[in-house]
Amino acid sequence: MRRKQVSITDVANRAKVSITTVSRVLNKFPTVSPGNQTKVEEAIAHLKFKPNVSAQRLARGVTNAIGLVMPGYPGIFHSFYAIEIIRGIGHACESLKLDLLFHITDGNNSINTNAVGGVIFADIIENLKQVQAAVESGAQCIVINNKIDDLDVDYIAVDNVLGGKIAADYFISLGHQKIAVITGNLNTQGGLQRFEGFKDFLQSKSIPLPEEYIFQGDYSRRSARLGMEKFLTLKDPPTAIFAASDEMALEAIAAILERGFKIPQHFSVIGFDDNPACLYGPVALTTIRQPLFRMAEDSVKVLHSAIAGKEKGKTKILLPPELVVRESCAAPAKA
Secondary structure (H helix, E strand, O other): OOOOOOOHHHHHHHHOOOHHHHHHHHOOOOOOOHHHHHHHHHHHHHHOOOOOHHHHHHHOOOOOEEEEEEEOOOOHHHOHHHHHHHHHHHHHHHHHOOEEEEEEEOOOOOOOOOOOOEEEEEOOOOOHHHHHHHHHOOOEEEEEOOOOOOOOOEEEEEOHHHHHHHHHHHHHHOOOOOEEEEOOOOOOHHHHHHHHHHHHHHHHOOOOOOHHHEEOOOOOHHHHHHHHHHHHOOOOOOOEEEEOOHHHHHHHHHHHHHOOOOOOOOOEEEEEEOOHHHHOOOOOOEEEEOOHHHHHHHHHHHHHHHHOOOOOOOOEEEEOOEEEOOOOOOOOOOO
16 A cells, blocks of 8 residues: 655644744754754654655745756657767756756747756757747746847857858868768758858859759758769769768768769768767768767856856857868869
């Protein structure tokens, strides 16, 4: 038979004091008389009462928890991006002794901010209304991996435009003229900005980017394979391919090798992320490293300071990505 849970009322009845007095003892208020303090402590010990920690925090007007809201998408727990974000936030919470509430959203439901001191929104994919509602409620919020200037909210993001430019610049420095791209999901800020940075840099150097060299992917391996197979059937295929994520770059490499071509002798490939998987494929992948762990960890620190009232203005930070050169790129083969 299940034992009845002991309540604060049971403690008050045994100690012959009010519920308010018990609450004050639990929350360490100094106004309780020594006699009542002793009676309440005896009742707690006798009844083996375990107070609700969240209720104690709320009673003191504080909470030691923050929320993480992440848009749900297929394969989220196999995603290097999602794992790094969760790892970075978890590490910072452990260091600052914060609890973490994790919410995966489709963007349709409202976010309850009452039980947490602040909220981290990891990217914004069809859930901008949730961010707006949280900000309007007065909750402390920060957005990561999304540069957001039309809302009064903190953000820490990666400079995706710069990342696209770096990839294009490296291909050009190697002598490539026929350069293609497999984009990320263009409905996401990261996907769109990486493509825009890449395209604009090519244009600034008078390197053409014809329509047949552009394949709109969605960060999935399937879309990368479809894109690479399309490039391989062209009468004049590209010699260099920028894929907007490492997962897509690795799949593009697999499609190239299956056709009997070699990397980088026949094709050069650049990814984006610096996923550790880049090191263990048939060819070590050249990529654009984005500081996901740092971005996630810093977001907790900024939010924690904002909750404590230490932040005077809004934090708006763009972190620079960097080129990591490995084995998947070389000068184009001479005709």
